[in-house]
Amino acid sequence: MSPILSDRETAILENLINDPSISQRGLARDTGMSLGLINLILKKLIQTGHLTVSSLNKRKLQYLLTPQGMNVNIRRSYRHVFSVIKNYKAIREKISSRLEFLMKEGYEVFILPEQNDLTNAITELLKEPPLNCITLKNEIEGNGSKSVLIRVGTEESPINFKGRVIDIVAEIMK
Secondary structure: OOOOOOHHHHHHHHHHHHOOOOOHHHHHHHHOOOHHHHHHHHHHHHHOOOEEEEEOOOOOEEEEEOHHHHHHHHHHHHHHHHHHHHHHHHHHHHHHHHHHHHHHOOEEEEEEEOOOHHHHHHHHHHHOOOOOOEEEEEEEEEOOEEEEEEEOOOOOOOOOOOOEEEEHHHHHOO
16 A cells, blocks of 8 residues: 655645646745755656656656555545535434424524525525425525525415524524
8 A cells, every 4th residue: 555645745746647748837826835846756756666757758757656656646536525515414403303303492493694515505494304304495686685485384284474584594503
């Protein structure tokens, strides 16, 4: 198994995946490292078997990832995806438990300001059991922005704006 690469080494490998013929100056510009440091790291990556180098012409080199170099990138990508999924599940559980608590406290209408990834996730959570909310109105205009209004109940249940209304995104972000 190859040694763990530093963030700098990994940044160079990722840049080389996107553009194998990028110059050392280009790598320095894209990574924010000095040209000398780029040269040093490239030599190390070649020595450790993560990269090979071929000459395109007298002045231009091409750096290619070896299977060992690709494995480093694949493992890093896998860890990142796993971490994102784990965080998504934790956030989803936190939102769900907060919504259940608010409904038990008597909130009947939830306002979701603007459409974004967070409000989309909340909307989907509200529709799932045990919450089973419905969208009252997809978009309402107010103060120059659009919001989504969701209420507790079924399609047939009467609309009751006398119940408690809450901006759910602000409540969750507390």
